[in-house]
Amino acid sequence: MTGVPLSWYLILSAVLFSLGVAGFLLRRNVITVFMSIELMLNGVNLSFITFSYQLRQVNGQIFSFLVMVVAAAEAAVGLAIILTVFKNRATLNIDDVSSMKD
Amino acid sequence: MNFFLLSLIKAVVVAFVLLTALAYLQWVERKVIAHIQVRMGPYRVGPHGLLQPLADVIKLITKEDLIPPHANKFLYLGAPFFAVTMALLSISVIPFGSEIHVLGNTTWMQLTDLNIGILFVLAISSMSVYGVAMAGWASNNKYSLLGGLRSSAQMISYELPLSMAVAAPLLLANTLSLRHIVLQQTGYYLGFIPRWSIFQGPMPQIFSFIIFLIAAFAETNRVPFDLAEAENELVAGFHTEYSSMKFAAFFMAEYANMITVCSITTTLFLGGWLPLWPASAGSSYVPTLVFLGGAAVALYHGLNPARRMDRLTLPVVAVVFFLIAVAFLVPAVQAVLLPFFWFAAKTGALLFLFIWIRGTLPRFRYDQLMGFAWKFMFPVAVANLMVTGLLVAAFS
């Protein structure tokens, strides 16, 4: 075949997204949880750009660009929060920072 | 010829020239710094120390190759490999010359011309931070870690003024492809002032050039910004625990980064392969005259030698230069070598500037370095970009 079927890109996007969800739910280290969020965002970016190709418009790429920018801002603030939590609790395990749970 | 075969041949030629240039750039650096410090530099290994790089390679290969205990093996072995890969990758988009016709094939003297050429170079320089950070982490050594962190923080801080300084001439050139950026700089004002970016209206890019050079010094970890890897600070920083070929790899990566950055400066600001004055006014004879002058100087010193060995080696140098000067007069060779001569001359002048500054300036303290980046370079780069944008919008 001369090209790649569009559905393959969407399946890859779904695979990456579900891997991100699995990491988010299963891992205990807060930095790894955060990285799983970034993996989810990357999967969604691929989806946006695939649809941008299908509709032959640039709008999907603009959305993807804005998602990248928001992810960068979120990474900055999230990592600062992680640093503060580590300073106060001396642990990176999210099971140990559950003092607000009853 | 088949596109793949042609690209393969070009890649082999470029790789060979680049690796030789790397080795002899180190020789040039040692000689120039030695003469700045009123001493001779490498002299004994081969005539005038010309085989010194070979001796260094043999020494580094035969040294003991050790891995520190409890080091992260994958990252420890991967970091120099990654650093060298990223350093050599940027050369693939740099245009060395114009279109040439060799053996019936028409091709440009450039490995590939990407539409997003300059963004590719910025992306590779962003990725090269990882080589340093991984090396510092994987060595399981607190000094390496500190040196690696400081070095990578310095590199990402100076990426910002670098990118802003790159964006300003792009506003003038209106394209991201490196080949077209150089092609936009053809032509001459008043018949003799070249239309390079630093002279181009509506805004001559002198400030961008200076900001780019300063940021480039910081990106390549050269003096005066080399606190994180200097031998007398932090026990040589991130490459403390590296020996033999892995250390050589970091060394090679640093020189390759230097060559890349000087090539990008030449392409963006100094007109790439374009000659200094029009070919109609005789700029095609400049290489011949330069090499003839070099041959004359070598011959003169060969006839009144300061040391006994020079009676033999300097006339040989004179003969070689004379042959090269004659080669530049042959029309078939001239079409290929002349643009490359101008490119190499400009890049070489910038590399000489790098080496000159290494021999002259003291180094910054780390907090001074970071303060300089965020409090001075970044606002100046943003202001420069704004002024360029305003002038381009007003006069277009």
Add this chain to the structure above:
Amino acid sequence: MDVILFLIFAVIAVVCGINVVVQTHPISSAISLIGVMGSLAVLYLLLGAEFLAAAQVIVYAGAVMVLFVFVIMLLNAGAETRRGRSLLAQLLGIPLLLVFLGLMAYFAQRLFPATAMVRFGAFRGGTALDVGEALFTRFLLPFEVVSVLILIAILGAVVLARKELD
């Protein structure tokens, strides 16, 4: 050629993605995530989004992940120790995930006609010119809002990570 490139980089992306979730030490997860982002950049190139591919490497792989790597190195995060995991979750988790992915694949195949092929070079509207034109004319408001968002994030990060002056 398109198929070979897609398969290579899709496999790299999935393997690195699995690595992100499976590795115990955060630094290995971070390196794998950089691998995912790099291979996604190549896939964006295949889809004609050349500016986005460069932005992915410069911004995502070259800045955001550097931030992650810095934090991991500063905090000296060790490898994660396994606590008690419920056996039911382990037995059911992976098969359920595969069933979910199989359903998604089936629906994707059904919804998109087999003639919708991605060919390299078929969509040329992803150049910097097109992205810039759209970003500064039709999407100007989101662009300005997102720059204010970055400013807020910078201020937040500076305030949170600042050393307390005693």
